[in-house]
Amino acid sequence: MSNAHAANKSSLWDWLTTVDHKKIGILYLISGGFFFLIGGLEALLIRIQLMKPENTFLTGDLYNQVLTMHGTTMIFLAAMPIIFAFMNAVVPLQIGARDVAFPFLNSLGFWLFFFGGVLLNLSWFLGGAPDAGWTAYAPLSTTSSGSGLDFYVLGLQIAGAGTLIGGINFLVTIINMRAPGMTFMRMPLFTWTAFITSGLILFAFPALTIGFFLLMFDRVFEANFFDASMGGNPIIWEHIFWIFGHPEVYILILPAFGIISEVVSTFSKKRLFGYSAMVFATVLIGFLGFMVWAHHMFTVGLGPVANSIFAVATMAIAIPTGVKIFNWVFTLWGGQIRFTTANLFAVGFIPTFVMGGVTGVMLAAAPADYQYHDSYFVVAHFHYVIVGGLVLGLFAGLYYWYPRMFGKMLNETIGKWNFWTFFIGFHLTFFPQHFLGLMGMPRRYFTYPEGFGLGSMNFISTIGAFFMTIGTILFVYNIIITHAKGKMVSGDPWDGRTLEWAIPNPTPHYNFLQTPLVRGLDALWIEKMAGNKKMTPAEPVGDIHMPNNSILPFIMSLGFFIAGFGFIYFNKGGALALVAIIVGLGIGLVCMFLRSWIDDHGYHIHKKDLPKEDKGADL
């Protein structure tokens, strides 16, 4: 196959057709990062509107759209793909694999997410964005006029399919493709959290898929699922959404836990404290994450029995989470701590996340929740766990794995400025919101009256948002500087402990010349302690089997994107919409057919084209 040399050539075509997990990771990072900036811009607009009482910067319907798109973009189009970026970039390397289990599906998952995200954001230019909140509660969502909610349903449906595919891919990769000796209890914690997160995706996303179908049928085909006058029931939407939505929260936070575990351990020069307890806590959080969704619905009126059960289950999650917090602290304890930017973010994460966790337990108390519900207290809580938890974790991961992904280290000085502006800005933004909530300020309102004493804290909160903006701009500047002036570093710039640091820089596209033999937890560290310069190989140098690139995932996703448009305009677009549906779905089906029809055996990199021996990471 001509793919062997095509893979070395960097061109647009190569990026469109790539099935290499490292490149797909970069694609996820760039598009997730782009959507993160859009979502951040929307957040800034929200904060400007709320800067002073009775402001008229963004009012009514437009505010609703910005608010909805901020939440939706951040969760589905920024946080999830950046997590997938790390999972792609790191997990196969951490388990000593040459690629993921399904490279073709990996590419398909990315393109579905990408086109879904684009479709959703096109709503801005085509008559208005969705405006029913990221939760899209019926009947507000079923009766919202305009096409905004149709873009929401179709865009997220397509993106969600990509996520589901990614989840299955990583489950199989981690189960089937670990290097010899890499038992489950020797897997780095980030791989563990990626594993559990993938499991949550597998069982949570199908519920959302159906939820979106029901909503779409109600809006587009005049079904009556949520229309009470025809016997429908809007509570069903709430249940379905949260049966997905609560596990989603853990889908987001678990990988951040994994990143923090790697970073804290590496920069304390210590083995992670309580590794097996950490694994157990991760699994337990994953399990409990499915048992608590109704705590979002305490005020719906499920009755005292259901509320009590879900309250207790929710509080129980604090236990495994507490185990994790203590283990990170104990890992730091007595370690040779290096305060690199990655570690600063990790250390900043710990107390911040504890605060988010504590307000979580407060919200779990069902009677008290009647007070907090739909107030800024809730907004403060989930931003503490999602920004203070996940986003700080993602920043830590970016600074930590950047040299692995791009070969260059991000500038540490700018990095520290990045950390402090973002960290201070974050607390400045969200800490006052707890009190705003307790004072009675409801969430999702576009303004508040004068004379309620809400003005000064809202103003502080907006100042904080500008600090976070500066932090983010510094980060973007750091990336530009690094790529313009940064030098290539060795394959192991941090004195790492796990397998992703055992290979040369830049990473060869087959990852490992020889599959490594894993002899314990922190596999690379064990070799270092034994005085070895590189991993002990599990096999001699031989031909390496690699998957072929393919354009089909891109075209297939494009097909569904076109069909999505057709469904959105089904009631207004007449025959053209119908044509779009038929053509779009047709393209999708033809691509599936071609995938089935064309035998694809991959290709081999021959031994003579490979280096004679594994040089390791050039320690």
Next chain:
Amino acid sequence: MNVGERLTDQNFPESPEKATLEGKNKFLGFWLFLGGETVLFATLFGTYLGLRNSFGKGPEASEIFQLPMVFAATIILLTSSLTSVYAVLALKENRVKAMRGWLFVTLLLGLSFLGLEIYEFIHYVHEGHTFTSGAFGSAFYTLVGFHGGHVLFGCLWLSTLLIRNSGRGLTLYNSPKYYLFALYWHFVDVVWVFIFTVVYLLGKVG
């Protein structure tokens, strides 16, 4: 051995569907996918059960359901599940002709199931039980339609598989494909068992 090479009785592995890493991955990935599909259909079943007595402007379930026809459809689908099992047994013995024969029978049974279902739907629509006649109608057609869509997709998949591999023996490359199809088909049958029980039989007693 080349994965595209035709297997002989001498080098035929114990489980040809899992003899390569790709095969193992497909096997596991597909099972996990079915785990996810379980939740997908559960959400549909739950929705249906929540709305099954909200008839809106349409007729009641017990008035319209045509149990004898549904019973026939059930037997057809069960039989097709059996024929796909026979196909898997033949696959394990490298009897390509027998396998393809059984799969062909499976395909015919699947198509006749679909025919019955379409006929049934048309009948219901004439009775006034439509997608928009009430919450019950929406939930019914969505649940049963999703299942029907799965059968249709299965038929398309199987046809592609049979046509593509006509005249070709079993290889390490195509064995997992046949095997996965059989898993899919069984799963679709499992879902139907519940539709038969929860939708039709339960609908009769109200």
Next chain:
Amino acid sequence: MAGNEHTNSVHRHSSLQKKIKLKQERRQHNVSFVMMILLTILSFASIMSDAISDTVAILFIIVLACVQVFFQLYIWMHLGHKGHEFPMWGIASGLFIAALTVGTLIGLIW
């Protein structure tokens, strides 16, 4: 060429074992097919007849459906066989979440 003959006879022996195993399997499959048809008829009859009260009949047919799932998963899809540990986890977790979902949408709405 004695070695060759030896491997041949071993091969023949193992293929004979395999044949016997598959034959047993085939019998299992046939039995489970007959059982499933019977179960279907039974649940059909229990609903159609007036002798059994509706509540009992409903419980009865749901139990029968679950038994059929067992037949499909264990006998026809070989879920109990060696090498199915992770599929087992996948299906079990799926069924667990499925039960939660269905239970909720029946019980926790009004």
